[in-house]
């Protein structure tokens with residue numbers, strides 16, 4: 001297999017940190033990042049998600065998403081603004097660091113997110129759901145029955161509420177960014193997660209997330225009014241009525 005220089009360097013770095021033992025190959029062409037499969041020292045599998053400058057073409061506008069740039073230095077901020085190659089590199093690293101930190105935060109809340117294992121430069125390593133012979137499906141590929149969709153509905157609503165209770169909005173929630181494996185769901189692709197209290201587009205993003213994901217379940221046959229639920233939930237959050245107890249409506253697995 002021909003590997004580009006940066007990927008080879010990243011694989012060597014993750015190997016040095018004893019996070020992977022070998023490279024198994026690309027999993028699928030992601031729209032924004034390159035997704036690769038690796039073996040872990042314990043014999044399990046890891047996903048290496050590699051952002052390249054090409055990824056930036058697909059990046060969502062910084063005006064909509066928080067880039068978490070408040071901690072970068074002035075010189076770096078200037079570099080990001082002037083879109084120099086140096087700026088691009090910083091942006092990719094920030095985006096990757098955001099994804100790692102967000103995944104850790106969501107897992108700490110008990111949400112079903114693949115365990116983040118490490119991040120180096122423009123790449124994040126996480127536990128693979130499924131294996132190379134049977135990778136997890138995207139929810140949109142899963143052909144859920146109406147009964148399955150109905151069972152999944154309160155679990156996804158609970159996840160959305162758990163995040164909102166902490167003022168968090170995924171920001172790119174859809175049947176592409178939820179995986180389905182052995183009757184369980186996993187939330188992925190979290191670099192753009194936003195804070196509802198500081199992001200001016202938070203309301204719009206929240207409604208879009210809910211309509212996109214819950215709309216998919218509705219099309220599978222679940223009984224839900226996605227826009228109505230989203231609007232009502234947002235109003236309850238905005239008036240301080242989203243309590244931790246609300247997030248416990250799912251029975252858990």
Ligand SMILES: Nc1ncnc2c1ncn2[C@@H]1O[C@H](COP(=O)(O)OP(=O)(O)OP(=O)(O)O)[C@@H](O)[C@H]1O
Nearest residue numbers: 030031032033035047114127128129136138188189
């Ligand atoms: N931890 C994982 N376990 C198994 N498969 C994964 C994992 N992470 C990502 N994938 C696979 O790679 C795909 C792309 O991942 P992700 O959504 O994080 O990247 P992306 O660049 O945003 O891609 P896209 O823009 O196409 O959504 C997922 O839909 C899934 O099929």
Ligand SMILES: [Mg+2]
Nearest residue numbers: 176177188189
């Ligand atoms: Mg995605």
